[in-house]
Amino acid sequence: MAQIEQSSGGKGKKSRQKKMTIHVDFTPMVDMNMLLITFFMLCTTMIKSQTLQISLPSNEKVDKTEQNKVKQSEAITIILDSERHADVKDELTGKMLKGQVKKNLVYYYEGQPNIVDENKDGLIDANNMNETEFLPNSGGVPQGIREIIHDRNKQVIEKINVLKEQWRDKKLSDEEYQKRAKEIRNDSTLTRPIVIIKATPNASYENLIGALDEMQINSISRYQIDRMNATDSALMMDIKAKNLRK
């Protein structure tokens, strides 16, 4: 492993002291280290999960009189649903896809739902529910459901963007920025929407997180997760029926 080499001293001189160089073979050491590195790479993870904090309303019964009714003009209801695969095989991998999410769907309506059917044709006359999608920004411009929420919360977002600009230029400290942003988000003089998120039993968890994410992206301060009711289901069935007839 280690060897000591003797260098032949100067030719003419007859010095008794010989120069010694010590060579240590590091190959086994490198082998062992490589093994350890492989072990650490396989058994550990560098990814640390993120968390999204939510707070649900308390379950206690609230007096009807104390309940604050949401203003119609401010309310926007988002309904999440997912289309799932039936018994089919994935052509590429050959795995069964049963129950896996095929497509995440998002529906929304503003204000009150409209379920009047005056001409009795089984379809709602003026269904105010619309179908949309979760889409990423395209060239900095919001799209899909984000565009709709963004438009409703424009005043708040504009103010926050100004604040963000200052924060980026280091004119504001982190704490100050957080505090001022919170004040803007809760400023009742601005028009702020109230978003009600509902999900069908079939909707994927990813879809729910996506919706909560949009709230954060669009600085919505007032949103809640609620249960589906019969009206919502009726509106959804209607939209699906109309899509089929098209």
Added chain:
Amino acid sequence: MGKVKIKRKSTLIDMTAMSDVTVLLLTFFMLTSTFLQKEPVIVNTPSSVSEIKVPDTNLVTVLVSPKGQVFLSLAGDRDSTYSSEKMRAELLKTVVAEYNKLHKSNPVKFTNAQVNTFSKINSFGYPMSRLSEFLNQPQVKQDELIDPAKNPNAGIPISINLDLDHPNEFQIWMKALYSLDNENLSAAIKDGSGIAVKADKDTPYEVVQVVMDNLQTMKMNKFSLMTALKSEGE
């Protein structure tokens, strides 16, 4: 003709530099990464823009399998008096006391060895009535029993229950976690950073809703949902 002498060259390569590099890499991996925790089901968490990191300590993770089985894991405090293992042993004792109060006819009992085995399990979830049997099995058999793909009975029994006088087993566990003698954990559970719900992105909402409803009933209205970091541009 003169003979051409081929000079013999030594094939020894100096490995010192290589060794230096590998040691550096090794140190890097050891310092930056955390060990993968063994979990009964592998879930693929959805991504979000949230940048709040999961805390390392004082955290209760509620793992929800796509079929609705629930598993809990508990990370204790940095302080060794409240280490994960000690907390888990204490937790089991609290839960047993509470469970036996409600099931007077068929109480459960654990030996010290069983409590010790339990404190070593990172992610736990098994019906109380058969937990004793589970803890007597060797490790390989335990892993098999707790895997929902192999044993549909795995997981802590959970149902929609609004009556806290007759809590379901999940509610007993959560209540015991909150009442553990660790103020930091109780505080974390109270402000919402101490409970993290972890579910697969394909899991139907009705499955997650059962867990969320139960937490809401327990007055643990604030909690966090575990997500992965969304890549840029999404």
